[in-house]
Amino acid sequence: MTKTQNTIVAAAVAAIGAWVCYLSYTQEPAQAFLFPRVISTAFVILAALALAQTALGREQAVEGVTMREASRFLPGLVVLFIYVFWAANTLGFYTATAACCFVMLSLYDPAPHDQVMTWLRRALITAGFVAVMYGLFAEVLKVYTPREIFF
Amino acid sequence: MEFLQYFGGVFEPLSFALLLVGTVGGLILGATPGLSPTMAVALLIPFTFHLEPEQGLILLGAAYTSTVAGGAVSAILLKIPGAPANIATTLDGHTMAKQGKGARALQLSFLASGVGGVLGVLLLIFLTPVLAQWALVFGPSHLFWLAILGVTIIGTLDTGSVVKGLLSGCIGLWLSTIGFDDILGAERFVFHSALGGGINIIAALIGLFAIPQVISMLARGRRTDDIEVIAVEKSSIFDAARELFGNLRAMSLGTTVGVIVGLIPGIGGQIAGLVAYDQAKKFSDTPEKFGKGHPEGVIAAESANNAMVGPSLVPLLTLSIPGSPTAAVLLGGLLIHGIFPGTDLFENHPKVAWTFINSMLIGQVLMVVFGLWVAGFAARVAQVPKFVMAAIILGLAVFGAYSVQNSMGDVYVMAALGVAMYFLERYGFSAAPLVLGLILGPIAEANFAQGALIAKATDGIVPYFFTGGLNIILIALVLLSIGFSVVMELRSRRMAQQRSAAA
Numbered sequence: 001m002t003k004t005q006n007t008i009v010a011a012a013v014a015a016i017g018a019w020v021c022y023l024s025y026t027q028e029p030a031q032a033f034l035f036p037r038v039i040s041t042a043f044v045i046l047a048a049l050a051l052a053q054t055a056l057g058r059e060q061a062v063e064g065v066t067m068r069e070a071s072r073f074l075p076g077l078v079v080l081f082i083y084v085f086w087a088a089n090t091l092g093f094y095t096a097t098a099a100c101c102f103v104m105l106s107l108y109d110p111a112p113h114d115q116v117m118t119w120l121r122r123a124l125i126t127a128g129f130v131a132v133m134y135g136l137f138a139e140v141l142k143v144y145t146p147r148e149i150f151f
Numbered sequence: 152m153e154f155l156q157y158f159g160g161v162f163e164p165l166s167f168a169l170l171l172v173g174t175v176g177g178l179i180l181g182a183t184p185g186l187s188p189t190m191a192v193a194l195l196i197p198f199t200f201h202l203e204p205e206q207g208l209i210l211l212g213a214a215y216t217s218t219v220a221g222g223a224v225s226a227i228l229l230k231i232p233g234a235p236a237n238i239a240t241t242l243d244g245h246t247m248a249k250q251g252k253g254a255r256a257l258q259l260s261f262l263a264s265g266v267g268g269v270l271g272v273l274l275l276i277f278l279t280p281v282l283a284q285w286a287l288v289f290g291p292s293h294l295f296w297l298a299i300l301g302v303t304i305i306g307t308l309d310t311g312s313v314v315k316g317l318l319s320g321c322i323g324l325w326l327s328t329i330g331f332d333d334i335l336g337a338e339r340f341v342f343h344s345a346l347g348g349g350i351n352i353i354a355a356l357i358g359l360f361a362i363p364q365v366i367s368m369l370a371r372g373r374r375t376d377d378i379e380v381i382a383v384e385k386s387s388i389f390d391a392a393r394e395l396f397g398n399l400r401a402m403s404l405g406t407t408v409g410v411i412v413g414l415i416p417g418i419g420g421q422i423a424g425l426v427a428y429d430q431a432k433k434f435s436d437t438p439e440k441f442g443k444g445h446p447e448g449v450i451a452a453e454s455a456n457n458a459m460v461g462p463s464l465v466p467l468l469t470l471s472i473p474g475s476p477t478a479a480v481l482l483g484g485l486l487i488h489g490i491f492p493g494t495d496l497f498e499n500h501p502k503v504a505w506t507f508i509n510s511m512l513i514g515q516v517l518m519v520v521f522g523l524w525v526a527g528f529a530a531r532v533a534q535v536p537k538f539v540m541a542a543i544i545l546g547l548a549v550f551g552a553y554s555v556q557n558s559m560g561d562v563y564v565m566a567a568l569g570v571a572m573y574f575l576e577r578y579g580f581s582a583a584p585l586v587l588g589l590i591l592g593p594i595a596e597a598n599f600a601q602g603a604l605i606a607k608a609t610d611g612i613v614p615y616f617f618t619g620g621l622n623i624i625l626i627a628l629v630l631l632s633i634g635f636s637v638v639m640e641l642r643s644r645r646m647a648q649q650r651s652a653a654a
Contacts, residue, residue, distance in 0.1 A: 063577075077570070
């Protein structure tokens, strides 16, 4: 399983290398792609070498991502993607940050969910964090973040 | 002695305040396991945009120095090294703490860090201008090879697999070409509007160093660590200073090892600490006490990992080759202010260069003073649960990436690169060479293009890039770094096979 995973990753990197190499040698103007051609040639050779080493078992396969780990970080990763690619630019930066922080804490806090104090603590951490972020970025650094639907 | 003229800059109110904030903040961040110095510095870069270049660098430099020293707090009091550089400190430091000598271990650790750090920065002060002058003889072909050398050194030394390390460097170099070509304005590899302006280095740095840490923390699931903080008794700092100077051999060995390791690009504090610990044990009159709470172990390890900080900046400030991943992030911090290391830095921006370097000297003293003061508090911060840290780092990463150019595109790039890097790291790839490729890519390409133009007007590309003494030396160094790492990898593989056969 570990070797298969390693081979799949090496193959994916090799495929990206081949695609970059193809683009470098086919796009115009050629002058603008001179450096990318040199780089992508090295990229594709090294990627092929890495794939061969992995597939032939010449390299110690690293453990990679176990199913157990994946099942643990997947909910958080989904929250991260929703936060970055949708919520921040739709709900507003601070609302999205507060929601993401609260959901993240609720998902990963081992404290029992049926106690009011647990939820209160999570809400307080979220509020404190968003307040600090607002102070730092909006007040000190004067960064104008997307406000959108909420704030 | 040019540096003496710029000492006043460090004591300007805002600069000194930033030095204090960077030192104290760095000590606390460094003591927090899971927050690497590189990530701490990367997350701080957005806060330097509105500052003068030297002030921004003071903040980053102070954080770099003190995160390395701060890692000793959790190594001693929690038995968890704050950073890989503090692994060797755990061996004797935590045992001392368990024996009721935690305060003494902390004092020795910060004093040794301070002494090692000051000597390292002094080397930086005296060696850098000489090497920067030497860099004047470098033409486009040499600068191209230097950039490639930077990527190959880190690519081959920082990873377990030479091929994957170099491949990571290549990926970084390719990522640096995304966007519009500087000379012809042609669009290259722009698959999404967010990539139109190319990949912003700061957003990429934040993503590559912060997001994998966030995912690693989440991969621990819903559990907290029962970390016991060992209480520390009061102890006389003067007795600690006497003990430190009574162990001059361990301190000088640690400092020497740290300085040498720091000067070699790509090796890093972890190696410095462990090699110094090993050497101190070999040369000690009481080697049997090592690992059982021997002060010499703490002194050697901590003087080494801080002594390497200054010298690791020598290749960065003179030749644009960062000596460590954190130095690579500092290079990003320089470039966003339009400042290039080398002669440009020392001739056109001496105030920036010397105020920054001087601040690192003062920072070492502040680190000793505040290190002892905030150690207890830092150990408490280190107990913040990982899921809280993950949420905080994610928020900081998103805000930091956005604030670079007020662009959501940078946030997308940051998140995409960070998630991809997590998976790549888990399969043997490394962020450091990728970052080096990304940072040095534009330098390599600009000099490659310039060299190609000169070559066209003279003898042609092959003679221009592959002949001449300096070119040959640099190419030989590139090949040597690869060859050495291949030999080391083959040897370690053979040893692993022998071990498994014996088992």
